[in-house]
Amino acid sequence: MHDQTDAADIMMGDVVRLEDVLSRDSVTSVCKSFFSLFGLPVRVITHEGDLLADVHRDQPLCNYLNTLDAGERECAKTVGVVRDLEPELQTIVHPCFTGAVYRIVPLEYQGRPIGRFIVGPYVPAETTQPPASLLSVDAAIDSAAACGHFETMPRVREHIAKEISDHLKGVLELLLFSGHRAQLASTMQVASVRENYRELAEKNEALESSLDELKQLDQLKSTFLATVSHELRSPLTSIIGYTEMLESGAAGALSDGQAEFLGTIRSKADQLLGLISSLLDLGRLEAKSLDLKHESVDAHALLSDLAATIVPTANRRNVALDVQVGEQTPKLWGDPVRLSQILLNLADNAVKFSDEGGTVTIRAERGDIDAAGASGLGAALFSASRPAVVLTIEDGGMGIAEQNLSKIFDAFYQVDAGTTRVHGGAGLGLSIVKQLVDGHEGKIEVTSTPGEGTTFVVTLPAADDDA
Amino acid sequence: MQIDFAAKELTVKLVYYGPALSGKTSNLRAIHWLGTSSACGELMTLETQNDRTLFFDMLPITVSSGTGLKVRLKLFTVPGQVMHNATRRLVLQGTDGVAFIADSQRSEADANRESFLNLKRNLQENKIDPDGIPIIIQFNKRDMSSIRTDEELELIAQRSKEPIYKAVATRGYGVMQTLRGLIRDTWAKLEDDHQLEEKFGISPIRFMTEVEAKLKHDPGPRER
């Protein structure tokens, strides 16, 4: 199984090829300093047979021999043999016919052969005379010249040659070790980042799909709400219609008792109709199918309409209305019907929760609305605050406890179950108000002191022409 | 495991797993220092400044059997810190056996459990059956105070599926026993799965004898 994949080797922490972990440049510079220190030629060859570094100087003896036919042949033969020799574990000392030798040292890493280096040719200092094989290699050889060149060959004692080769082996293996370490660290770094990314991406996907599911459920809920309230409304309209007919005497004269009961039936039916309409609105709002018109709406007109609508109820409960519109109040930008609905809901509540003889204040004035990030980093890039109309509805009623303030905008929430009895309503009003305000890109805030009263502040964008 | 029939060479991966600071790296250090240089290669550690393993440590052990088979055992540690889970999973890829290094201190019981669950999950994610792979457990740091007592460990050992070893890794106690146990169990499993005796003519007993002989320190200074 020699075709092991790189990935498997990395997983096993193995080196695939010498040149993957040893840079040519660093090997070459080590060999150069080796050469300049000891004057010995050195070549590093990978397990696959590629030359990784080659530092040598041409020897006069070799140059001379290469001018002779048989000399050149013999020389090439020796060099070929030396290049292809691959020692298993032990160093091989291979002799040349010139009397010089080559020292071939195996490089092994983590129990596997990974390459070798060749030191030489050099003449062992123990050899003093050129051998007969040199002088007889070619008929045309000039013995004196050959002997002269032989004298200039690099010379070193064998045990020294062994020691410095061992030293070079140690240095190369250390380079290999640190190169391998660096390679593993960077491979692991990349692999870990990729793995982390994959994990996050998977989790994100799972989250997204559960979000989609939730959204679908939500949609289902809204649709259900809309359908149910629609279905309830039709029979109820009939009930109200027939009750009105009875009241008007269309089916004969009524006794006082009958008229009173019919009156109660009709007022309760009206209340029910109002509730159902709110449900329908809520359903539409949540389904985001409520189309808001956008036009300039005059605050004066809006508030005087509101006052006119609310006055009868206020009078009945003996609550005074104080309506103020600030001088510089700009026009609002929104849907007139929905804006009245917002105000009517809040004002109606304020009156409902006021004590006898109390006062409800409704105020409109100029203000501004903060766009997101207006004060944070890069504020210059985000639109800063824009002109707005601030509507304040203040009552002197029983107030809302602090812990309940955050919940009052939730659908179906009623601060105190007991109040439902007295004042009617299913807690839908404020949730609709909140959604309508959001739909206008405005905001609503509430502050309250139990026993002293509640203040709602609605900030809505002003129409541009007034800015 | 990788088999190279041409080179008659097996490469076996063994992973030291466990919670942060339980002594995984210390185990490898001790093996490197106790083992012979003819079998143990250089210990490679990839760690952060505070001695915490960042990617892994690796110690290669080469056992050249008299049968001509060469077995390369590659010992890895994982980073124990919780945040390095992706790296742990990567290091665990293709492992043949696991030594779970637990911290004996009572305070670390939760960390041990957490890490063991994490091991099972990561094995599964790497498509390795946690019930099939050899796992041994070492209770390390036996020299510390407020640890699980020997009696407790005996009780644990009685109902444990995994063999239990005790160690003081920093002093080298129990480290070699753990390693031998891990190699023995892993080899037995590889023999079952790959019929190594049939293919390479080496019995589990012979292999273990050779491993022990190769790992045992011959008196005298290290050659390297």
Ligand SMILES: Nc1nc2c(ncn2[C@@H]2O[C@H](COP(=O)(O)OP(=O)(O)OP(=O)(O)O)[C@@H](O)[C@H]2O)c(=O)[nH]1
């Ligand atoms: N007293 C005592 N201390 C130990 C023992 N084993 C390890 N330690 C110490 O515990 C600390 C952590 O040891 P490591 O071997 O680095 O732990 P690790 O499991 O590799 O930790 P991570 O790489 O973060 O996962 C070191 O300070 C060790 O000296 C032991 O047997 N006894």
Ligand SMILES: [Mg+2]
């Ligand atoms: Mg470690």
